[in-house]
Amino acid sequence: MIAGFTIAQVVVACAAGLLCLVIGLAGRRPNDLTLGAVVLVELLLLAQLVIALVAPGLGNHPAGSVPLFYVYLISGLLIPPLAVFWALIERTRWSTVVLGVAAFAIAVMVVRMAQIWTQQSS
């Protein structure tokens, strides 16, 4: 993992989560802005996957459990598409809130992934 990229990713995911939560609680249905924010979170996660696959070859090895890292990464990759799919079929304000919940979940999972990558005992 690359520390700077990971921090940026957590910040973006939190911002997307807050944005969707506020817009959703204000009563708006999922729109291009909220859906786009969650798609961005997913794209950054895909970039993280590429980084995780390439990094060990460049001497950047994970300290913790590799399978556990990929359990988080792969289940994380599934969450934003599910939330977007949900938002597209159920067009209510609550789907916007769900988009926010998905983005926050990704933020937490990326923090855990960083922990597993950097600490021996996670």
Added chain:
Amino acid sequence: MSVSQNTESSETPAPARRTGGGVGRVLVAVYAVLAIAATGRSVFQIIDRFAEAPVAFVLSATAGVIYLVATIALAARLRRLAIVTITVELIGVLVVGTLSLLAPALLGLDSLDPFGRESTVWSAYGAGYLLVPLVLPVLGLLYLRSASSRRATG
């Protein structure tokens, strides 16, 4: 979008009154994430390091299964099953959370680090899951109560 926003208020109230509709959808989503997180992690802990804290890991896996059932009960609008499973969750997080702080050895826990390798879903009242396991059952029961009182009066 601006056109559809104006009409939303007249469309949403009806589904919002049923269990599983409206704000209940958000509850289902949060429950689903917690169920996957708790089940996934405990399965990994049981496969990878079961001997370290067998009691705690089995409790964690049980919690995960209860969250899965609660998620399905909320989504499928099985009110009674939802109340039972959510009540069990609340009791579980309070009892196991208290035990983990007062007598960690009873659960086989050496470390109470909420983000450490022995962290489980109910240890330290769910601190390793940002206290979501403590807050969620309370919100769930409040939601089920308000959903039923709205149905009774309206």
